[in-house]
Amino acid sequence: MTNKTCVMCGAPITEKNVIGINQKLLGRKIVNFYCMNCLADYLEVSVEDLMERIEEFKNGGCKLFE
Numbered sequence: 001m002t003n004k005t006c007v008m009c010g011a012p013i014t015e016k017n018v019i020g021i022n023q024k025l026l027g028r029k030i031v032n033f034y035c036m037n038c039l040a041d042y043l044e045v046s047v048e049d050l051m052e053r054i055e056e057f058k059n060g061g062c063k064l065f066e
């Protein structure tokens, strides 16, 4: 495990799904990661929307998610 922290608020990001949604929505090569709250803020969506996207990707069999 690598230690990632949210670029906005500094919260530790430990969940694979949160890292995965960052990469899905912002690109595989990103170096700055956001926690769910800050990512939702940044993308101007709700955390619930992000959760739904994660479920969709998971159901699609994406290996970035567990």
Ligand SMILES: [Zn+2]
Residues within 6 Å of the ligand: 006, 007, 008, 009, 010, 011, 034, 035, 036, 037, 038, 039
């Ligand atoms: Zn944050």
